[in-house]
Amino acid sequence: MERLQFEMFANEILSRLPTKCLARLRCVSKQWRYELSSHLFAIIHYRRMANNPYRKVIMLTKSSVDIHNLIGGKLDISSRKIISFPIDTHLSNLIILASQYGILLMCIQWRPNELILWNPTTNQFFNLCDKKPKKFLDLREDAVGIYMDSSNDLKILLLQRRKDDVIPRVYSRNTCEWKTLTFLKGADYASSLYWWSSGTLCNNVLYFSSPHYWTPAKSYTIAFDVQSETFSKVSIPQHTDVIGRQTRDP
Structure with missing residues (x-):
């Protein structure tokens, strides 16, 4: 009580x-x-x-981790405050992959077994890598997203592209465990995906763009419903350009 x-x-x-x-x-x-x-x-x-109205912006530089006040949409440079990162590494190697509710999902370049959940407010962190494979996180091949489910559990989605497979794994902050999900069937996604590293969360769906630079018609988006934890493929909508030809967004 x-x-x-x-x-x-x-x-x-x-x-x-x-x-x-x-x-x-x-x-x-x-x-x-x-x-x-x-x-x-x-x-x-x-x-x-x-x-x-006084919000914060975190900035990574080569020499420091800075926090600034954001007032009325403008950055207040005079409010700069330097904080320390809890892991001993060169700051130029840090990458912010995603964020949710003030929690940052980060990685350290050249250290493939470092996927870090960091709270800059308390300076607490946790390495999400549950084991030490040769490459737990590959920035060139993998994609990540962060979201909150209906039970207020902060979760991280990791899409690992390994050889001929895409392996989706979800980490729960409540249970501190990973679980493996089922990815889409019927297509060679492992060899055709060209996604960026971070997903975009909108209306309880994480979107991962897969642009095809040489053949725009092959571009598409992978959608992940955070409630049902299922995947779907979304085609890039067509549009008509100024000379009337049918094309697709790049």
């Missing part, structure tokens, strides 16, 4: 405080640190801060 009361206190009152205050409050006790570091509290705090 006491824990439930504190959880309500944290979610309803402490979640309205700025990040700097919360960082100090996490030092009060082990219980405070646990509650203020929880996945649920992070979501609630992010949603409340989303309505704040």
